[in-house]
Amino acid sequence: MTDFKRPLGRLRIDTEAVDECRALAAEIAAPIERLATSHTTVSIERASLRLVGVDGVEGEGTEAAPIPNRVVDEVRAAVGLERGVLIPFFHTVETGCGDIGAEARRIASGDRRPEWPEGFDLDIALERANRESAAAIDRIAAAVDSRDAAISKVGDAPKPWFYEIVATGDIHEDIPQAQAAAREGCDVVAVIRSTGQSLLDYVPYGATTEGFAGTYATQENFRLMRAALDEVSSELGRYVRMTNYASGLCMPEIAAMAAVERLDMMLNDCMYGIIFRDINMQRTFVDQHFSRMIHALAGIIINTGEDNYLTTADAVESAHTVLASQFLNERLALAAGLPEEQMGLGHAFEIDPDVPDQIALELAHAQLIRECFPNAPLKYMPPTKHMTGNVFQGFLYDGMFNLVGALTGQDIILLGMMTEGVHTPFLSDRDLALENARYVFRGASTLAGEIRFEPGGDVERRAAQVLEETRLMLRKVAEIGMFAAIEAGMFADTVRTRDGGKGLDGVIARADGYVNPITDLLAERVGVER
């Protein structure tokens, strides 16, 4: 393949409309940013504890409770969380044996009752919290150096990056599958999570061998897979990236685990959990801001989930909801210090193949998004909704997706499986998908640079229409506010209320005396408001 270039200026778009969309997104996001900086959540507090070294579980088997959960629950019961968990925790550590792990276990077992310190004791706890937090922040930032070192040692993968999913439920089975995929040419491996993990208000512990249609995201599973991919990267002379999901009720903790285990990308959308998982919107917005600051500092590329809007609604009628959501995701990413180069904004090839000129419409959508976000590593998702048991037709359909991806310079290509909609992919399905993608991307790589769309033609007019619909939608959302817009079902036709959904009881307004050096230092390092 020739050098990857993003084809820009291929169709004329109304740049004033794009500017207005960005301004509207900033207006819409402002109350969310205020919410995020004035609240904390149980998962942010647990992530903070994890980052300073609290880990492990109390009890055994399925009844085991993670120590970070136990400590947060105990602190909440004793002194509340309005001022954060770290001060009462480090007060316990400093008035105990001084060891973080040992004192965490004592709090978990009920041996020590957390207290809010006063006077000199407060200074001592604060000093320790500051010191441990600074070290934790350095460990997150070290992910960037560690990744750069690994890449310079083995060499980077040329773009576009081919992205594949493994999902056996057993980390020890996922590893050989991931390595096999990498050897065949896969550049990014995602380990899909067990169904329902997003709704667990704790992170499972250790290496796991059983999951429902996926493998649990645990820190040990992250470590094992990263080590296996490092091994295969050395063998191949090409850095293989690793992805997981910072979403659901434990978004901040999973982001923290991903940072220290040097994951490279994380699925992280501003509205996915609210709309598709019925997680409370306040919880999602607060958790998301914290997790995005971590991603920003750790050099992790986020992948947003706009493809989901098209799997649940008509991909032509709802094309503008993708672009609207991308502007919002972009704004909320900027507010958390994520540079454009780490915004893997998502979209998908989901138009019904029976729609005439389907390819032209897909080209219009994909090129419009490319033009609107010239510096973002866009993530393009293959057809799923209209895939059937006709695997032969499906293979061609995936080929057309690859062609549109190649012609519009999409950076991250999630490879379509011809058996999508039949079963979880066979080993051979992944291999065939890579063969398909390699053929199309090699065959069309210079063609992308040659293409211009007819001024005033179908593609350009369709792109203009989607941009205009996006502007109108964002104006409407700005007028009533983001919370009211979600309550009115403006996203994916799904109504979610401000106080409904899962996890609201884990959202806590910060008191004036809230102390969390982790969030303070994160904000300082990524250059955003605390």
Added chain:
Amino acid sequence: MTAIRPYGDATDDGLVQMSFTLPITEGERARQSALQLARSMGFDRPQVVHMKAMGPDFTFFVVYGATTHTVDPDDVVIAERDFPELRSSEVNRLIRENLKRRLVVVGACTGTDAHTVGLDAILSMKGFAGDKGLEYFAEMQVVNMGSQVEPSEIVETVRSEKADAVLISQVVTQRDAHIHHLSEVRAALEAAGQRDGLVLVGGGPRFSPEQAAELGYDRIFGRGTKPSEVASYLAWKIAGRMVATGA
């Protein structure tokens, strides 16, 4: 009918196209292994038309062969599923045209079980294994009560929401707790006079469909059930039934 065979490009040639992967390094031994396997599967004169290494440890094959077997369609026993599998548009249409309002579904995990994975797989928009959940259906109104819901709360919600159907999920269970908990819900609904006219459905990996009668449920769904099956069943049972009875 008489016995028939697959049709490749001539009557009775019996030709079948298949592909599979063997955990073996690519090479002549791999090719012969694939052929031998095809012969053991009942294929005459098999041909490996494509063989490709997939990494050092696996080989992919495309194989053609003429099957030695035949089938007489008259001898085939068809397992009758008592409800039709409907596409989402058909589910919505059936409800819209016959029920003439949205079908109200209340779902809950009851008893000690805090695992909503099964319930959410069926109810939430996201669904399960690529199959959209009941929330996705425009004509269904879903009330997801979550976990550890008391039978009395379910009774109250059925009343206030004017539910057409109730889904009770049990995932993690010890001894026969899942059976006990389902029975409690049925008893509470009966005691409140709400069982009649309500479609009561249970589900979870430890159940099997035959248990419906014993538990006093209209239907029990076991492991691996997709949301579309539940949606088809509910639409058929509630909106389809009205057509059958002319109601």
